[in-house]
Amino acid sequence: MSDPASTDHATLPARTDELPDPLLFLDDDGHLCSRRFNDSYASRDGARAQARAVYLTGCDLPSAWAGRAHFTVLELGFGLGINCCETVAAWLDDPAATGVLDYVGIEGFPVRRQDWPLIREALPGADRVGVLQAQLAMHWPDARRGSRTLWLVPERVRLTLIFDTVQAALDGWTGAADAVYLDGFNPAVNPDMFDTGTLARLCRRLRPGARLASYSAAGWLRRQLRELGIEARRRPGFASKWHRLEARWPGSGHDGGADQEAGVADKAGQ
Ligand SMILES: C[S@@+](CC[C@H](N)C(=O)[O-])C[C@H]1O[C@@H](n2cnc3c(N)ncnc32)[C@H](O)[C@@H]1O
Numbered sequence: 001m002s003d004p005a006s007t008d009h010a011t012l013p014a015r016t017d018e019l020p021d022p023l024l025f026l027d028d029d030g031h032l033c034s035r036r037f038n039d040s041y042a043s044r045d046g047a048r049a050q051a052r053a054v055y056l057t058g059c060d061l062p063s064a065w066a067g068r069a070h071f072t073v074l075e076l077g078f079g080l081g082i083n084c085c086e087t088v089a090a091w092l093d094d095p096a097a098t099g100v101l102d103y104v105g106i107e108g109f110p111v112r113r114q115d116w117p118l119i120r121e122a123l124p125g126a127d128r129v130g131v132l133q134a135q136l137a138m139h140w141p142d143a144r145r146g147s148r149t150l151w152l153v154p155e156r157v158r159l160t161l162i163f164d165t166v167q168a169a170l171d172g173w174t175g176a177a178d179a180v181y182l183d184g185f186n187p188a189v190n191p192d193m194f195d196t197g198t199l200a201r202l203c204r205r206l207r208p209g210a211r212l213a214s215y216s217a218a219g220w221l222r223r224q225l226r227e228l229g230i231e232a233r234r235r236p237g238f239a240s241k242w243h244r245l246e247a248r249w250p251g252s253g254h255d256g257g258a259d260q261e262a263g264v265a266d267k268a269g270q
Helices: 047-059 082-093 113-122 128-139 166-172 196-203 219-227
Strands: 024-026 032-034 070-076 100-107 146-153 157-163 177-182 206-214 231-236 243-248
Touching: 024 113, 032 113, 047 082, 047 177, 047 206, 047 243, 070 082, 082 100, 082 128, 082 146, 082 157, 100 166, 113 128, 128 146, 157 166, 166 196, 196 219, 219 231, 219 243
Parallel strands: 070 100, 070 177, 100 157, 177 206
Antiparallel strands: 024 032, 146 157, 206 243, 231 243
């Protein structure tokens, strides 16, 4: 990996306060969990398989990015970067993906740098995903409010980490998403990630035809999405889950306009 440039997000207030610690721990079954949310970061039936089955499939990837010079994935709840690394690996493995992938992750309770050895131990991987995880660990910023952008893979994949609560982060982000991963913890203990204020802000940041995916397909979530004009439907869930969510913002896919950068007002990689 090249030495990445790291910049502050131009549109976020220059606050430097530290965000709350999610209190990461490994439970008795070897799953990474947050003591603060009393929930696990990924499916107990397989974190990487869940990423592919729920998020990539739910957003019709890799098909949806075929032929695109620029594609933006926005994730609400970046967590440990499991979905990110799986997505980036799929992009790099896809001969039809020749442009730039912008991956924008919003996270309000970032794990700490000292948590990464535990994360790497619990999510081993000698393949491309493992290499990407190691890069994330190496470049993981302090848990302070703000935004940093770096080239995860030079000229191919740019990562923007926005550390802030979800609504403040969406208010500050000026990009447009082609695919959205809604990955908060259980909505019952973490309603902010799925409430109407968050979803309404999200709608303003979607490209025509954008896809959304979530492990949660609860009726109230689908109703909220429909009220905002997003077509939402249940699909068979991953492993022990009955359902997952697939949703689509109206429009006919990429509007053919200029391939803009994803709200990244920076000089990343220059
Ligand atoms: C299930 S985990 C996400 C796992 C992640 N997608 C991955 O691939 O590793 C949910 C994430 O949402 C974050 N989160 C919860 N509430 C939030 C909020 N109000 N604003 C921003 N992030 C939040 C949590 O800190 C946690 O990292």
